[in-house]
Amino acid sequence: xxxxxxxxxxxxxxxxxxxxxxxxxxxxxxxxxxxxxxxxxxxxxxxxxxxxxxxxxxxxxxxxxxxxxxxxxxxxxxxxxxxxxxxxxxxxxxxxxxxxxxxxxxxxxxxxxxxxxxxxxxxxxxxxxxxxxxxxxxxxxxxxxxxxxxxxxxxxxxxxxxxxxxxxxxxxxxxxxxxxxxxxxxxxxxxxxxxxxxxxxxxxxxxxxxxxxxxxxxxxxxxxxxxxxxxxxxxxxxxxxxxxxxxxxxxxxxxxxxxxxxxxxxxxxxxxxxxxxxxxxxxxxxxxxxxxxxxxxxxxxxxxxxxxxxxxxxxxxxxxxxxxxxxxxxxxxxxxxxxx
Amino acid sequence: xxxxxxxxxxxxxxxxxxxxxxxxxxxxxxxxxxxxxxxxxxxxxxxxxxxxxxxxxxxxxxxxxxxxxxxxxxxxxxxxxxxxxxxxxxxxxxxxxxxxxxxxxxxxxxxxxxxxxxxxxxxxxxxxxxxxxxxxxxxxxxxxxxxxxxxxxxxxxxxxxxxxxxxxxxxxxxxxxxxxxxxxxxxxxxxxxxxxxxxxxxxxxxxxxxxxxxxxxxxxxxxxxxxxxxxxxxxxxxxxxxxxxxxxxxxxxxxxxx
Numbered sequence: 001x002x003x004x005x006x007x008x009x010x011x012x013x014x015x016x017x018x019x020x021x022x023x024x025x026x027x028x029x030x031x032x033x034x035x036x037x038x039x040x041x042x043x044x045x046x047x048x049x050x051x052x053x054x055x056x057x058x059x060x061x062x063x064x065x066x067x068x069x070x071x072x073x074x075x076x077x078x079x080x081x082x083x084x085x086x087x088x089x090x091x092x093x094x095x096x097x098x099x100x101x102x103x104x105x106x107x108x109x110x111x112x113x114x115x116x117x118x119x120x121x122x123x124x125x126x127x128x129x130x131x132x133x134x135x136x137x138x139x140x141x142x143x144x145x146x147x148x149x150x151x152x153x154x155x156x157x158x159x160x161x162x163x164x165x166x167x168x169x170x171x172x173x174x175x176x177x178x179x180x181x182x183x184x185x186x187x188x189x190x191x192x193x194x195x196x197x198x199x200x201x202x203x204x205x206x207x208x209x210x211x212x213x214x215x216x217x218x219x220x221x222x223x224x225x226x227x228x229x230x231x232x233x234x235x236x237x238x239x240x241x242x243x244x245x246x247x248x249x250x251x252x253x254x255x256x257x258x259x260x261x262x263x264x265x266x267x268x269x270x271x272x273x274x275x276x277x278x279x280x281x282x283x284x285x286x287x288x289x290x291x292x293x294x295x296x297x298x299x300x301x302x303x304x305x306x307x308x309x310x311x312x313x314x315x316x317x318x319x320x321x322x323x324x325x326x327x328x329x330x331x332x333x334x335x336x337x338x339x340x
Numbered sequence: 341x342x343x344x345x346x347x348x349x350x351x352x353x354x355x356x357x358x359x360x361x362x363x364x365x366x367x368x369x370x371x372x373x374x375x376x377x378x379x380x381x382x383x384x385x386x387x388x389x390x391x392x393x394x395x396x397x398x399x400x401x402x403x404x405x406x407x408x409x410x411x412x413x414x415x416x417x418x419x420x421x422x423x424x425x426x427x428x429x430x431x432x433x434x435x436x437x438x439x440x441x442x443x444x445x446x447x448x449x450x451x452x453x454x455x456x457x458x459x460x461x462x463x464x465x466x467x468x469x470x471x472x473x474x475x476x477x478x479x480x481x482x483x484x485x486x487x488x489x490x491x492x493x494x495x496x497x498x499x500x501x502x503x504x505x506x507x508x509x510x511x512x513x514x515x516x517x518x519x520x521x522x523x524x525x526x527x528x529x530x531x532x533x534x535x536x537x538x539x540x541x542x543x544x545x546x547x548x549x550x551x552x553x554x555x556x557x558x559x560x561x562x563x564x565x566x567x568x569x570x571x572x573x574x575x576x577x578x579x580x581x582x583x584x585x586x587x588x589x590x591x592x593x594x595x596x597x598x
Binding site for chain 1 (some may be wrong): 362386388390391393410411412413415416418419420421424425426427428429430431435436439440442443447448492495547
């Protein structure tokens with residue numbers, strides 16, 4: 001009886017955490033709709049939204065703040081899910097979508113277009129997605145040798161990331177006078193995103209997030225170690241590739257819409273693990289929720305903290321999230337880190 | 341179910357560890373693979389269970405090439421506990437043991453009543469029933485080793501392969517592990533193949549012993565036939581006597597004084 005009581009407490013704990021995160025999400029969404037450089041009061045907004053005629057307030061809220069809110073939620077959930085899945089593939093707490101070349105590939109494609117073919121700027125999302133996919137494919141091809149193992153993926157990732165990084169740096173040096181677009185892309189920003197972006201991302205992110213739920217069992221099994229997973233009848237290399245593909249797809253979709261947003265994919269899964277444990281049945285949904293909360297909070301802070309100026313969401317997150325993560329790491333108990 | 345490896349050549353990269361080895365695992369028996377460090381014991385175990393691809397030769401299970409089995413099909417006949425295994429420390433014992441049912445499930449299926457029954461049976465058979473609600477990190481070394489055995493048992497294998505199941509355990513837990521292995525063999529008819537370092541234990545619990553030296557089979561046979569002062573000298577370069585003690589069924593290895 002005592003033992004089953006214990007089990008219930010942990011289910012209760014997870015339920016409570018999910019409830020708190022959901023509540024935070026709602027509150028933050030309301031805040032994000034309400035605050036902004038144009039200072040409308042709550043009653044003005046409510047009134048405008050429910051009145052039939054077109055007003056500036058309605059346009060600002062519906063066409064600027066709402067799409068941006070939805071994007072932040074989708075991107076936060078997607079990046080966190082991508083990171084969580086990848087960490088099970090690598091069995092390494094330092095894995096994030098950057099490890100498998102998503103960021104470098106997208107960055108290379110975007111930089112090339114923005115600096116060399118500026119007339120094609122509209123096609124940046126498409127090229128960024130393709131670049132991310134290509135870099136990821138290249139890394140896995142290079143790492144393949146009778147299957148893929150995490151060490152080889154990470155090492156071939158380091159090599160290819162460094163080549164692409166060098167190319168990007170060179171290109172930026174040669175075009176140091178027109179870097180604005182590149183910098184915005186590199187630091188990830190939701191500024192000026194509209195419904196057209198939402199329409200694209202909703203499709204990709206929903207598909208990717210749905211696919212990540214199918215990864216739960218495999219991700220859990222990979223945590224038992226390669227040989228154990230194999231002896232349980234899991235096709236380890238195939239599973240690693242499939243899970244990586246889901247992760248890369250999610251990350252690439254967000255990069256193509258919002259540029260490179262670091263930190264979420266790396267740290268949110270860790271915080272989720274500290275909160276609810278390593279079982280992906282709980283850890284993955286927690287990561288998604290938490291990722292959405294964190295990204296929305298960071299973006300809202302970024303666009304309101306300095307009046308008249310936007311601080312890219314990526315920068316806000318790294319600056320505030322880093323110290324918070326360090327705090328958790330020192331106080332988080334036994335659940336942290338990888339399991340070796 | 342009989343597993344037979346013929347003319348096996350096994351290695352890592354260009355380096356061949358095992359040369360031209362014939363080895364047969366009898367159903368329902370306890371077989372121990374012994375030999376000095378680096379002789380290739382674990383390598384043989386991995387090749388017989390397809391954890392490691394072999395370069396030459398063939399492994400068959402009841403006459404059928406091991407390569408023709410699907411991953412899950414193999415996992416339903418053969419359970420392997422590798423030397424290196426780990427679980428996230430917060431995984432619950434019962435949950436971990438449940439992973440042994442994976443070979444019987446499609447990727448979307450959850451445990452049904454039959455699965456639960458087998459999980460319960462495996463936990464009782466290995467004496468970890470009382471620990472079922474605990475997280476792994478709260479189990480001692482001996483306990484967690486039994487939890488892992490329960491996980492593999494849940495696969496309902498006909499043969500259990502264990503790679504050094506007693507390494508890192510203290511003597512009490514080593515003996516407990518050997519008792520558990522013998523009980524599983526005698527009471528449930530599960531065949532066991534294990535890599536062992538402790539020759540006294542191998543001598544005591546095995547029905548059959550395979551001795552490996554420098555990647556080749558040195559000898560095989562019943563424990564009394566195989567473990568002799570001559571073998572100890574030639575394989576391990578150690579001097580000993582094999583002595584009989586009244587009241588003990590099996591002889592003892594008395595190493596010469598240091």
